[in-house]
Amino acid sequence: MQDALSRRRFLFHSVSGISATWIATHWPAALAAAQHAHNSAQSAAPPGFEFFTPDLAAEVAAVAARIIPTDETPGAREAGVVYFIDRALATFARDDRKLYAEGMTELQARAREMFPVVEKFSVATAEQQDEILRSLDKNGASNDRPFRSRPLAQNFFETLRQHTIAGFLIDPDSDLHGNREGVGWRVIGREGEHVFQPPFGYYDKDYRGWQPAAADPEKK
Amino acid sequence: MTTGQTKYRTSDEVDFVIVGSGAAGGVLAKELSTNGFRAVVLEQGPYLTEADFTHNEFAVVNQNQLTNHPELQPTTFRKTPQDKAKRHRAYVHGRMVGGSSVHFTANYWRFHEIDFIERSKVGPIPGTGFCDWPITYEDLEPYYTKVEWEIGVSGLAGASPFDPPRSKPYPMPPLPTKSGGVIFERAARKLGWHPFPAPMAILSQARPGRSACINCGFCESFGCEVGAKSSTLATVIRMAEKTGRCEIRPNCYVHRIETSANGRVIGAAYFDEKRNVHLQKAKAVVVCANGAETPRLLLLSANKEFPNGLANSSGLVGKYLMINSGPSGAGVFEHPLNDYKGFAVSRILHDFYELDPQKVGFCGGGGLDARFDLAPISFALSGGGYDTLPPGTPPWGKEFKAALAHNYTRTLQIVSHGTSLPVENNSFSLDPDLKDAWGLPALRMTYKDHPDDLKLGAFLHARIMELLDATDAKQKWASPVEEQDFAYHLLGTCRMGNDPRTSVINPDHRTHDIKNLFLCDGSTLVTSGRGQPTMTIQALAYRAADRITALAKRGDLDA
Numbered sequence: 001m002q003d004a005l006s007r008r009r010f011l012f013h014s015v016s017g018i019s020a021t022w023i024a025t026h027w028p029a030a031l032a033a034a035q036h037a038h039n040s041a042q043s044a045a046p047p048g049f050e051f052f053t054p055d056l057a058a059e060v061a062a063v064a065a066r067i068i069p070t071d072e073t074p075g076a077r078e079a080g081v082v083y084f085i086d087r088a089l090a091t092f093a094r095d096d097r098k099l100y101a102e103g104m105t106e107l108q109a110r111a112r113e114m115f116p117v118v119e120k121f122s123v124a125t126a127e128q129q130d131e132i133l134r135s136l137d138k139n140g141a142s143n144d145r146p147f148r149s150r151p152l153a154q155n156f157f158e159t160l161r162q163h164t165i166a167g168f169l170i171d172p173d174s175d176l177h178g179n180r181e182g183v184g185w186r187v188i189g190r191e192g193e194h195v196f197q198p199p200f201g202y203y204d205k206d207y208r209g210w211q212p213a214a215a216d217p218e219k220k
Numbered sequence: 221m222t223t224g225q226t227k228y229r230t231s232d233e234v235d236f237v238i239v240g241s242g243a244a245g246g247v248l249a250k251e252l253s254t255n256g257f258r259a260v261v262l263e264q265g266p267y268l269t270e271a272d273f274t275h276n277e278f279a280v281v282n283q284n285q286l287t288n289h290p291e292l293q294p295t296t297f298r299k300t301p302q303d304k305a306k307r308h309r310a311y312v313h314g315r316m317v318g319g320s321s322v323h324f325t326a327n328y329w330r331f332h333e334i335d336f337i338e339r340s341k342v343g344p345i346p347g348t349g350f351c352d353w354p355i356t357y358e359d360l361e362p363y364y365t366k367v368e369w370e371i372g373v374s375g376l377a378g379a380s381p382f383d384p385p386r387s388k389p390y391p392m393p394p395l396p397t398k399s400g401g402v403i404f405e406r407a408a409r410k411l412g413w414h415p416f417p418a419p420m421a422i423l424s425q426a427r428p429g430r431s432a433c434i435n436c437g438f439c440e441s442f443g444c445e446v447g448a449k450s451s452t453l454a455t456v457i458r459m460a461e462k463t464g465r466c467e468i469r470p471n472c473y474v475h476r477i478e479t480s481a482n483g484r485v486i487g488a489a490y491f492d493e494k495r496n497v498h499l500q501k502a503k504a505v506v507v508c509a510n511g512a513e514t515p516r517l518l519l520l521s522a523n524k525e526f527p528n529g530l531a532n533s534s535g536l537v538g539k540y541l542m543i544n545s546g547p548s549g550a551g552v553f554e555h556p557l558n559d560y561k562g563f564a565v566s567r568i569l570h571d572f573y574e575l576d577p578q579k580v581g582f583c584g585g586g587g588l589d590a591r592f593d594l595a596p597i598s599f600a601l602s603g604g605g606y607d608t609l610p611p612g613t614p615p616w617g618k619e620f621k622a623a624l625a626h627n628y629t630r631t632l633q634i635v636s637h638g639t640s641l642p643v644e645n646n647s648f649s650l651d652p653d654l655k656d657a658w659g660l661p662a663l664r665m666t667y668k669d670h671p672d673d674l675k676l677g678a679f680l681h682a683r684i685m686e687l688l689d690a691t692d693a694k695q696k697w698a699s700p701v702e703e704q705d706f707a708y709h710l711l712g713t714c715r716m717g718n719d720p721r722t723s724v725i726n727p728d729h730r731t732h733d734i735k736n737l738f739l740c741d742g743s744t745l746v747t748s749g750r751g752q753p754t755m756t757i758q759a760l761a762y763r764a765a766d767r768i769t770a771l772a773k774r775g776d777l778d779a
Contacts, residue, residue: 202553
């Protein structure tokens with residue numbers, strides 16, 4: 001309830017330019033829905049893992065950190081992507097557990113084969129890690145529009161890539177533990193508000209509305 | 221979750237069973253129940269409402285929360301009847317009360333006059349079953365207007381010089397203009413083209429119980445949590461339930477329409493949530509299950525009297541599938557557009573809707589729109605050269621992240637929408653091997669674009685690049701024109717016509733073969749229009765309801 005109330009305050013606070021009366025009149029179900037959806041659990045790291053052992057989590061997090069690295073801006077680590085993947089494997093993506101187990105074994109074997117002094121992936125250098133992952137990513141990533149089939153979905157690296165991206169960019173209000181504190185959205189420039197009003201961007205801020213073209217020809 | 225109070229027993233012989241609650245089924249439910257008939261709507265998917273809709277992109281898009289599931293209802297695909305079909309996700313459709321009208325983009329173009337009479341104007345086209353509709357734009361015009369006013373469509377009448385005549389303006393002004401729309405409009409004007417505010421089935425002004433669009437940005441692919449998107453769920457289904465004569469029954473997977481010894485339908489058999497089978501009895505059945513599931517159901521219902529499936533004496537059930545075509549492109553600009561805010565499309569143009577085949581060398585036409593329709597995960601996962609991240613962007617690592625961070629707010633997509641010609645081999649049929657999770661034959665899609673469709677694609681590709689060249693985009697590209705193997709639009713598979721040998725239903729939407737069986741959805745379409753079919757499907761549904769009501773009232777449906 002506390003969360004719902006703070007969410008409500010946040011909503012009213014964040015939609016500058018729209019009065020509470022406007023919302024009450026124009027927005028019958030949204031408040032309830034937004035309150036319902038909000039779950040503050042993601043603001044902090046979850047207490048522990050539901051599926052991963054700490055060791056396995058460290059290895060998965062290390063791979064995710066190369067898919068979306070931390071540089072001048074936050075990456076997969078800061079977004080808590082490994083917690084999203086853990087939640088996924090504990091719940092809706094149970095079927096992928098075997099893929100992760102086998103894929104991780106192969107990844108570690110590959111790491112030792114390529115760099116005999118490297119004990120495990122997570123302790124290799126970033127350059128070494130990228131080289132290892134490139135050797136696994138030989139099929140290339142899928143690049144299809146939403147809903148289309150993803151033929152490489154059974155490939156471990158591609159699955160982990162997709163899970164990492166989803167964990168980085170998922171709605172932070174979902175209960176999937178990804179995009180912690182909205183850092184993924186901040187990196188790509190997506191504002192976190194629930195309601196927007198025009199002007200939306202640079203090119204429509206001075207737009208004066210649609211006018212017929214000066215010399216519109218007769219309808220053909 | 222709220223459902224209406226009206227409940228019927230399966231043994232009650234209601235006036236109509238309506239299979240499917242999407243764009244057409246929802247309208248027929250409302251119209252027929254308003255006209256005094258008792259109706260049961262059987263819907264495969266769940267009954268979700270605004271309170272159930274979230275911005276959880278992973279659940280909605282990647283896990284198919286609102287759409288057909290490729291594991292539970294798998295499909296196969298092949299290019300020609302000579303090929304062996306392989307398992308492949310071939311199409312997506314809404315699978316919930318409201319159907320695809322819940323997650324759609326909500327582009328609401330009317331068809332133009334030409335779409336109904338193009339065969340007469342252009343002449344025959346080899347390799348196609350191209351023909352005129354048995355009805356014209358004038359027949360449908362009052363129903364287009366009815367759609368706009370009843371469900372709520374935003375737009376500006378008279379803004380396009382290419383628009384067909386209309387009897388009334390739109391009920392509300394267009395939605396706001398996005399940065400992408402402004403760029404599109406300015407570039408198109410430079411080229412002498414005629415961009416105009418996109419007609420959208422999204423409210424620009426509130427209606428009772430429904431908010432105006434709040435521009436939340438989770439629009440295409442998502443259910444609208446404020447009822448601004450004019451889905452049948454947010455509009456006519458509520459009205460149907462209020463009549464007290466219509467029951468919307470969710471989680472009912474209709475797998476068979478039963479017929480009696482005298483060749484009439486007697487009701488629809490379905491699996492309930494626990495996979496128990498029931499038969500809902502009815503005086504007549506209206507199938508509105510979409511252009512894939514409608515022919516499938518007719519084929520699944522084959523029996524001794526109708527060995528090739530119901531209503532299939534022509535052999536055309538499932539044939540002449542049209543899915544529309546058109547490449548897309550994108551530009552990346554210096555400053556943020558933030559086109560992720562709001563609905564998907566704010567400007568379109570129809571300068572190429574009607575082309576002269578003598579001049580361009582193919583039959584067909586299309587429109588262009590300025591859009592941004594990808595939520596963040598989809599944007600990142602669709603990268604690498606189609607219409608999101610620029611070609612050559614690596615799929616992971618520092619460069620990938622940098623491209624995402626720079627481009628997400630600065631990208632404009634230009635999507636083209638065009639004709640598919642009706643080719644008999646392009647079809648849905650029952651796969652001989654693959655079964656769905658209920659043990660029913662899976663659907664097999666056979667599709668190979670007609671050469672003219674590919675030529676149109678190349679034409680539209682050139683127009684997209686021309687438009688992008690007229691902007692100051694820092695980077696621009698368009699997707700290659702390729703043969704398609706995936707469909708968002710499912711059209712033409714039980715086409716309307718006067719001749720029972722060359723069509724499945726007559727202009728009253730009644731099947732030629734069975735007096736009390738009607739079909740109305742994308743499968744009805746005789747031609748594909750130029751890529752935005754839902755408005756026409758709904759206009760047809762309003763018209764079909766009038767026709768069916770007239771037949772029923774004069775006793776023409778009785779045994």
